[in-house]
Amino acid sequence: MKRYSVLDFKSAKGRQKITLLTAYDYTMAKLLDQSGIDAILVGDSLGMVHQGFNNTLSVTMDHMVYHTSSVVRGTQHAMVISDMPFMSYHLSPMDAVANAGRLIQEGGANAVKLEGGRDIIPQIEGILKAQIPVMGHLGLTPQSINRLGGFKVQGRLPEDAQEILHDALLLESAGVFAIVLEGIPENLAQLISQKLHIPTIGIGASVHCDGQILVSHDMLGMYTESSPRFVKHYAHLGDTIQTAVKSYIDDVRQQIFPSPIHTYKGQKEVLNLPEREVKYVD
Numbered sequence: 487m488k489r490y491s492v493l494d495f496k497s498a499k500g501r502q503k504i505t506l507l508t509a510y511d512y513t514m515a516k517l518l519d520q521s522g523i524d525a526i527l528v529g530d531s532l533g534m535v536h537q538g539f540n541n542t543l544s545v546t547m548d549h550m551v552y553h554t555s556s557v558v559r560g561t562q563h564a565m566v567i568s569d570m571p572f573m574s575y576h577l578s579p580m581d582a583v584a585n586a587g588r589l590i591q592e593g594g595a596n597a598v599k600l601e602g603g604r605d606i607i608p609q610i611e612g613i614l615k616a617q618i619p620v621m622g623h624l625g626l627t628p629q630s631i632n633r634l635g636g637f638k639v640q641g642r643l644p645e646d647a648q649e650i651l652h653d654a655l656l657l658e659s660a661g662v663f664a665i666v667l668e669g670i671p672e673n674l675a676q677l678i679s680q681k682l683h684i685p686t687i688g689i690g691a692s693v694h695c696d697g698q699i700l701v702s703h704d705m706l707g708m709y710t711e712s713s714p715r716f717v718k719h720y721a722h723l724g725d726t727i728q729t730a731v732k733s734y735i736d737d738v739r740q741q742i743f744p745s746p747i748h749t750y751k752g753q754k755e756v757l758n759l760p761e762r763e764v765k766y767v768d
């Protein structure tokens with residue numbers, strides 16, 4: 487099966503909802519890929535769900551390259567989009583192009599994602615000139631939590647909604663192939679999705695978006711530190727893992743594991759082997 491691409495994003499708008507999830511490692515990427523997901527985001531959310539920080543700001547380019555290449559090795563069908571981490575595109579367009587290039591060349595990603603609107607148009611244009619597809623990200627942008635005052639829904643007031651819509655239109659005319667809309671009200675997500683010709687991908691942005699993304703660790707019930715209203719738990723793998731680990735601990739303590747079927751047999755002469763003299767050298 488051929489890999490999902492920017493062309494599939496384009497043709498899906500208005501026809502079929504696009505499905506995305508995050509992954510940070512080979513095994514999860516392979517499971518998502520084999521389940522038929524359209525695209526995988528190697529999100530900088532890895533700073534929280536993989537590294538245990540309480541935000542995404544400490545994620546570096548080296549982390550992103552490492553995790554992106556693991557995810558790429560686990561996929562055959564899904565398009566892989568890699569997040570540009572905090573400070574990897576803020577200094578200059580040249581920096582942005584070089585760092586986006588690393589995610590493609592060293593990580594093997596098919597596209598990159600940047601958070602922000604009008605302020606990063608020169609960076610987006612530079613990356614696009616290097617023939618690298620760009621996904622935008624507006625609304626609740628986690629790399630801006632210090633400015634936003636936390637993980638808060640954005641665009642509730644008409645004047646704030648207007649700014650987000652304006653940014654979305656600017657990103658579209660700059661040439662991004664899709665925009666993630668995070669943590670915005672339903673009516674704003676609907677308006678933006680209607681106005682744009684490119685797909686919108688929602689996370690906490692209602693059913694009106696052209697596709698949806700969730701953090702895998704959230705939807706699988708593995709990351710329980712926070713549970714935003716927009717997360718649906720499709721499994722409770724955290725509980726499943728703990729139950730399994732408790733059984734393992736009990737089995738080992740009661741010598742139920744390893745059982746004969748988990749054990750290799752040697753020839754019985756092994757038990758009668760003569761002992762060799764052991765010489766200790768100081």
Ligand code: KIV
Binds near residue numbers: 527530689
């Ligand atoms: O880092 C991430 O996982 C993201 C998604 C939540 C959209 O940006």
